[in-house]
Amino acid sequence: MPLLPPALDKLATLLSRLPGVGKRSATRYAFHILGQPEEFARSLASALEELVTHVRFCVDCHALTEHEQCDICRDLSRDRTLVCVVETASDLVAVEQTGAFCGLYHVLHGVLAPLKGIGPGQLRLANLEARLAAVGAREVILATSTDVEGEATALYLAKRLAPLPLTVSRIATGVPMGGELEYLDQNTLSRALSGRRAFEG
Amino acid sequence: MHLVALGAEHFRNLATFRLAPHRRFNILEGKNGQGKTNLLEAVFLLSAFRSFRDARNRELVSWSEEATTVYGEIVRRDIARTVEVTVSAKGKRVALDGKNITRLPDELAHLNVVLFGPDDLSLTKAGPQLRRRFIDRAAYAVWPDYVTGLRRYAEALKNRNELLRQAAAGGLDVGVIQAFEHALVQHGARVVQRRLQFLKSFQPHFDRVFDHITAGALKGGIAYRGFKGLSKDADLAALEAGYAQALDEARATDMRRGFTSVGPHSDDLLFHINKRSARVYASQGQHRAFVLALKIAELHRIHEAIGVYPVFLLDDVSSELDEERNAQLMSYLDQAGGQVFITTTDRRFIHVASDARVYRVADGVISAE
Numbered sequence: 157m158p159l160l161p162p163a164l165d166k167l168a169t170l171l172s173r174l175p176g177v178g179k180r181s182a183t184r185y186a187f188h189i190l191g192q193p194e195e196f197a198r199s200l201a202s203a204l205e206e207l208v209t210h211v212r213f214c215v216d217c218h219a220l221t222e223h224e225q226c227d228i229c230r231d232l233s234r235d236r237t238l239v240c241v242v243e244t245a246s247d248l249v250a251v252e253q254t255g256a257f258c259g260l261y262h263v264l265h266g267v268l269a270p271l272k273g274i275g276p277g278q279l280r281l282a283n284l285e286a287r288l289a290a291v292g293a294r295e296v297i298l299a300t301s302t303d304v305e306g307e308a309t310a311l312y313l314a315k316r317l318a319p320l321p322l323t324v325s326r327i328a329t330g331v332p333m334g335g336e337l338e339y340l341d342q343n344t345l346s347r348a349l350s351g352r353r354a355f356e357g
Numbered sequence: 358m359h360l361v362a363l364g365a366e367h368f369r370n371l372a373t374f375r376l377a378p379h380r381r382f383n384i385l386e387g388k389n390g391q392g393k394t395n396l397l398e399a400v401f402l403l404s405a406f407r408s409f410r411d412a413r414n415r416e417l418v419s420w421s422e423e424a425t426t427v428y429g430e431i432v433r434r435d436i437a438r439t440v441e442v443t444v445s446a447k448g449k450r451v452a453l454d455g456k457n458i459t460r461l462p463d464e465l466a467h468l469n470v471v472l473f474g475p476d477d478l479s480l481t482k483a484g485p486q487l488r489r490r491f492i493d494r495a496a497y498a499v500w501p502d503y504v505t506g507l508r509r510y511a512e513a514l515k516n517r518n519e520l521l522r523q524a525a526a527g528g529l530d531v532g533v534i535q536a537f538e539h540a541l542v543q544h545g546a547r548v549v550q551r552r553l554q555f556l557k558s559f560q561p562h563f564d565r566v567f568d569h570i571t572a573g574a575l576k577g578g579i580a581y582r583g584f585k586g587l588s589k590d591a592d593l594a595a596l597e598a599g600y601a602q603a604l605d606e607a608r609a610t611d612m613r614r615g616f617t618s619v620g621p622h623s624d625d626l627l628f629h630i631n632k633r634s635a636r637v638y639a640s641q642g643q644h645r646a647f648v649l650a651l652k653i654a655e656l657h658r659i660h661e662a663i664g665v666y667p668v669f670l671l672d673d674v675s676s677e678l679d680e681e682r683n684a685q686l687m688s689y690l691d692q693a694g695g696q697v698f699i700t701t702t703d704r705r706f707i708h709v710a711s712d713a714r715v716y717r718v719a720d721g722v723i724s725a726e
Binding site for chain 2: 268269270271275276303304305307308309311312315316341342343
């Protein structure tokens with residue numbers, strides 16, 4: 157690789173730390189930014205600056221926000237009896253985009269992962285019980301992923317919340333929409349069978 | 358199921374080659390250290406995307422080269438598929454029918470392979486790890502999604518072991534350890550259930566073959582040894598309950614030792630001849646008869662499951678087996694009808710009636726005769 161001016165090399169090195177971006181693509185991005193009108197680089201720089209100065213976690217649900225409390229927590233039209241627990245802020249966006257959920261959220265910012273040194277203390281859990289009581293939640297939906305760590309986290313939370321006067325539910329797993337049964341792996345299919353429910357015609 | 362084309366570039370010590378293997382027998386003849394087993398390893402790589410020698414990626418690539426590519430064309434019931442595996446120090450890349458696969462699905466049963474190598478000759482004598490590998494590979498061929506449960510079990514196990522060590526250091530969170538034990542029990546019970554199912558369906562094949570090999574003189578048996586009180590007829594709920602209890606009882610000891618002592622990762626297969634432990638009492642000849650019956654029965658069981666014979670890789674066992682066992686193995690393979698790759702130092706060990714193609718392997722160069 158030809159020798160790059162230090163500033164360009166520095167940017168490329170930083171960009172290469174992004175997920176899925178290797179050194180080669182990072183260098184291409186850096187050149188691309190340089191090739192744009194100067195205004196682009198300046199907007200990008202100020203956007204990054206704003207990102208770190210303004211974006212923070214909601215004090216209640218730990219979602220991303222520019223305020224003390226996020227828009228969802230402040231929205232009084234939302235159903236406060238329903239709280240959906242998700243792993244990440246991007247999971248929240250995914251659930252929100254379905255438009256099928258109008259309750260509140262609680263973002264853990266991770267899952268229990270003993271091998272990575274992540275225990276309950278590293279998750280945003282400290283205020284969970286107090287918050288559920290404060291909003292008067294009647295049901296908590298555990299929407300962590302269905303891998304080993306996500307399942308273990310859901311089970312941990314279910315046990316921890318069991319003494320509270322509310323229903324704890326788990327998102328359904330099984331046959332995807334439009335999925336053909338014969339192509340499903342047996343683990344998924346057997347879970348779909350054991351998790352069946354009465355037909356609602 | 359058979360390979361109609363097989364090739365590789367920069368694979369270990371092998372010179373670039375491109376073969377059109379015979380539908381039945383492919384005999385790879387050469388002195389030791391010439392690269393015969395490397396060729397079997399290349400076929401295995403096309404199937405499992407890893408080496409059967411547990412080699413690192415770098416070791417698969419020729420000296421002074423960056424990457425190796427192994428290529429195969431597989432025909433199964435008149436449908437041809439191509440598979441190409443590229444290995445470098447950085448990782449592996451797989452293309453199936455010319456399309457790159459970014460994330461390997463667990464159930465890629467595009468090429469079934471059964472390997473019979475020198476390791477297997479100690480199946481009945483050595484530690485339980487070899488026997489678990491035997492049943493896991495065979496069960497995977499029969500139920501490709503078996504491997505998903507195994508992986509999830511292994512993941513839960515690593516987490517529990519880590520928690521045991523943290524607990525020993527004074528950081529016990531009962532809720533967290535319970536959560537991971539729940540996962541361990543769920544996936545572990547499923548693994549045990551599948552292994553028991555496999556043994557039940559495997560036993561008739563084994564009995565028939567063993568009876569034939571020993572001319573009816575001996576009766577072989579295979580039992581599963583798992584957690585205390587395990588019944589081979591237990592259903593999934595009973596397996597979960599039994600395993601949960603065994604974990605419970607072992608917890609204090611496990612915490613002291615820092616690892617999990619019960620579960621499918623430490624289970625074993627017990628081999629019997631005339632109701633006596635084969636490991637303890639069998640003669641050298643009986644050990645070989647048992648191993649031979651296991652491998653042939655494995656072929657039959659997989660054939661029963663997928664409707665075609667898997668590709669059989671036979672790594673220089675003919676010189677280890679006595680003449681009689683050798684003749685029995687060859688006659689079975691002759692009758693069975695699948696594709697076979699055999700390495701040998703001397704083709705006179707290989708007596709097959711079917712058509713065969715002989716390849717000479719010398720100093721990494723493979724040449725057809």
